[in-house]
Amino acid sequence: MDEKKNNKKLVMGIVAGVVGVLIIIGVVYGAIALTTSGKTKLAAKTEKFVNEQLLAGQGTATVKIVGEESGLYKLEVNYQGRKIDSYVTKDGKKFFPQVFEMTPATSTAAAADDSAKQATATEVPKTDKPSVELFVMSYCPYGTQIEKGILPAIQALGNKIDFKLKFVSYTMHGDKENQENLRQYCIDKDQSGKFQSYLSCFLNASDSAGCLKSNGIDENKVTSCMAATAKQFDVTGTNFAVQKADNDKYGVQGSPTLVINGTTASSARDSASLLKTICSAFNNAPAECQKTLSSSAPAAGFGTGNDTSGGSAAAGCATN
Numbered sequence: 001m002d003e004k005k006n007n008k009k010l011v012m013g014i015v016a017g018v019v020g021v022l023i024i025i026g027v028v029y030g031a032i033a034l035t036t037s038g039k040t041k042l043a044a045k046t047e048k049f050v051n052e053q054l055l056a057g058q059g060t061a062t063v064k065i066v067g068e069e070s071g072l073y074k075l076e077v078n079y080q081g082r083k084i085d086s087y088v089t090k091d092g093k094k095f096f097p098q099v100f101e102m103t104p105a106t107s108t109a110a111a112a113d114d115s116a117k118q119a120t121a122t123e124v125p126k127t128d129k130p131s132v133e134l135f136v137m138s139y140c141p142y143g144t145q146i147e148k149g150i151l152p153a154i155q156a157l158g159n160k161i162d163f164k165l166k167f168v169s170y171t172m173h174g175d176k177e178n179q180e181n182l183r184q185y186c187i188d189k190d191q192s193g194k195f196q197s198y199l200s201c202f203l204n205a206s207d208s209a210g211c212l213k214s215n216g217i218d219e220n221k222v223t224s225c226m227a228a229t230a231k232q233f234d235v236t237g238t239n240f241a242v243q244k245a246d247n248d249k250y251g252v253q254g255s256p257t258l259v260i261n262g263t264t265a266s267s268a269r270d271s272a273s274l275l276k277t278i279c280s281a282f283n284n285a286p287a288e289c290q291k292t293l294s295s296s297a298p299a300a301g302f303g304t305g306n307d308t309s310g311g312s313a314a315a316g317c318a319t320n
Helices: 002-055 108-122 141-160 175-190 192-205 208-214 219-232 244-250 271-279
Strands: 061-069 072-079 082-089 131-136 162-167 257-260 263-265
Touching: 002 061, 002 072, 131 141, 131 244, 141 192, 141 271, 162 175, 175 192, 175 219, 192 208, 257 271
Parallel strands: 131 162
Antiparallel strands: 061 072, 072 082, 131 257, 257 263
């Protein structure tokens, strides 16, 4: 009898153990499935943000989560044949098109010394008439963002500065970007008095044909210049070497890059900040530097409105 009881207990114990294992497997599998589902939803949310807010009709990107780094999900953004590494917070509230590695200093003294050297290296020199060069891609949403911010500052300062809009030596947004880069280059080259009004119009709705007409620009002259320039600099595919010498001179990596008095400068993208940054490069700042301009950053991409994403203040278009 005791032997039968013991056998029964053993069987029941085995059954209980198997059931327990199955329960554990079910719980673990459920957690994995939930995590996978959560990642899928987060990738979809990020993809929607990239396409609707950043690209804004300039093509379609796909997004997938490929790993984790430093507490963030690492993303692979596929856009027009290019794979761009990006990052998103696990709560899905912040998107980072790029992450910069920071090497910690070995001591407080070393950190202070390094900061001092960096500040000296990036300090914009002063001149009587600052040179301001802005490198962009015409369809980069962050390039259009800073263009919308800088135009009021440029217009406020007028001939007190030398301003030139220039183009990154490669493109990322298809042939339409090559063509628009050429178009803007030629308008500025041959009909410069109408360039800023054309650019302001283009930034509003990306309607180049309408903006050429509304600003009375000689289209035949522009078309001829575009063809000659494309041939001269072999503008094909992603190559846009029209101003490559200046790109190489300043080490331009992507759009946007702001260069003041020959030095790469950093600035927030609202008009007030850009005016302040440019005015810091004067030996003696003119009265125009006291003008009150908007302190709200424009929205990335085309159109009016302000930036509400909170994640594009330092974002740009660049290949890895």
